[in-house]
Amino acid sequence: MKVVYLAPIVGIVALLGWRAQAQAPATPTNDAPNTYQTIENHFKLPAGRTWGSTSAVDISPDGRFIWVGERCGTNSCLDRATNQMSQLPSVLKFDQAGTLVAGFGAGLLIFPHGIHVDRQGNVWVTDGQDNAPTPARGAGAGAGAAGGGRGAGAPGGAAPAAGAAARGQGGGRGPAPTAPPAAATMGHQVFKFSPEGKVLMTIGRAGGATGPTECCWQPNDVITNEKGEIFIAEGHGANPNDRILKYSPDGKLIKTFGKRGSGPGEFNGPHALAFDSRGRLFVGDRSNNRTQIFDQEGTFIADWPQFSRPSGLFIDRNDMLYSADSESGSVNPAHGAWKRGIRIGSVKDGKVTTFIPDPSGQGVTFAMQDGKPVLTGPDGKPGPGGTLAAEGVAVDQQGNIYGAEVGPRKVQKYVKK
Secondary structure (H helix, E strand, O other): OOEOOOOOOOOHHHHHHHHHHHHOOOOOOOOOOOOEEEEOOOOEOOOOOOOOOEEEEEEOOOOOEEEEEEOOOOOOOEEOOOOEEOOOOOEEEEEOOOEEEEEEOOOOOOOEEEEEEOOOOOEEEEEOOEOOOHHHHHHOOOOOOOOOOOOOOOOOOEEOOOOOOOOOOOOOOOOOOOOOOOOOOOEOOEEEEOOOOOEEEEEOOOOOOOOOOOOOOOEEEEEEOOOOOEEEEEOOOOOOOOEEEEEOOOOOEEEEEOOEOOOOOOEOOEEEEEEOOOOOEEEEEHHHOEEEEEOOOOOEEEEEOOOOOOOEEEEOOOOEEEEEEOOEOOOEHHHOOOOOEEEEEEOOOOOEEEEEEOOOOOOOEEEEEOOEEEEEOOOOOEOOOOOOOEEEEEEOOOOOEEEEEOOOOEEEEEEEO
C-alpha cells in the first residue's frame, strides 16, 4: 500500500546522517543483478476490453488485491474529438490470480495518473488532465476554471463528497500556464474513494487551479501518513507549480513546500511519493533525475541520484525502495547512460542491489517528428509509444512486483527466479 509508517524522525543526528548520503555520485547503476523473471499477461480484462495506458498501481492493506488506474483502452478516458467521456471503469481491482473483481470511476477520471490505497482500504486517485478543448488548453490564460457542478469547494481545499499524453519529452516543459483554461469543467483533482467506489472526498477545483494555495494543476501522485494527513505531488509538463501540498485528514491545506528548480528541496516534475518506516517522505523528482528525501514538514534530508530517473516509487515493509525508471534513453535521451527499468535497494544505506531491466528492450531511440515523439526499436521498426517500462510500481506481501506501463499499455508482474 505504498506506505509503512512506524515511527517519526527523531534527533538532529539522524538528519545529518542522511544529508551526508546526499553526496552519492551520479554514476549509472545498471550492473546490479536481476533476480526476477517477467510474467506476461497476468492480469485479465473482460472479453472485448483492451488495456490502455497505466501509470498507477498499488496493493490493498491486506495484501489480497492489486488496484490499477487504467485509461479506458487508450491514453485518456476523454475522447477529445467529441469531448465525450468513456463509460468504462478506470479504477480496477484484481485478485492475486489476476482476475478482475471490481471496477469504478466511469465518467469521472480523465487521466488517472497516481494511485494510493490507505490503511482503511480507501483508494486515492489523481486525475492529471482536464476536458478543455485543445485551443482553450493551449491558451494558458483566462479567468480560471468553472466549477462544473462537481463540488469545487474552497480553493485548494476538499470538495464535499459527491455521492457517488503522458508527459512525453521530460525536459521539454514549455511555457507555464498563468491560469487554467476557462473551458475546463473537470480534471486536475484528487479523489478519495471507498473500497466500493463511493466518492468520499475531492481535493482541488474541477478543471484545475494554479494559485499559491490552490490545488491542483496536473497532480501526479498522492499518499497518506499514519495520521491520515494527505500529501500530493504537483507538477507535470508545463506547470507553474512544482511542489508538494500537505493537507489535514479532512482536506484542509496545511502547507506547501518546494518550487521549480534543481537545488535541494526544489523540483522539476515531482512524479512519485513513498514513505519509509521512519516516516521520511521520498519524492521521485523525475526531470531532475533523482529521488529527494524530506521529513513530513518539508525539511530536506537527502538527494539520491543512484535510483535513476524515478517515475514511480514504492517502499515495502522491509524498507526496500523500488524505483521505476520509464524514460532514460528513450523519452529522455540525455539520461541515456542509465538504463530503463526497476532499481531496488534498501533505504537504510541507499545502495542499489537489484535491477530489473525494461522487458521491452533498451535499444530504443527517440526523436521528434511533426511535433510528436517517435520511438524506434533496435530493429529500425516503430517502437512502443510514450514512456517505456514501468512508470508505476508496487510490491505485494509475497515480494511480487507489479509494473504499470504507459507505452506498452499493460501491467507486468515480476516474480523471484
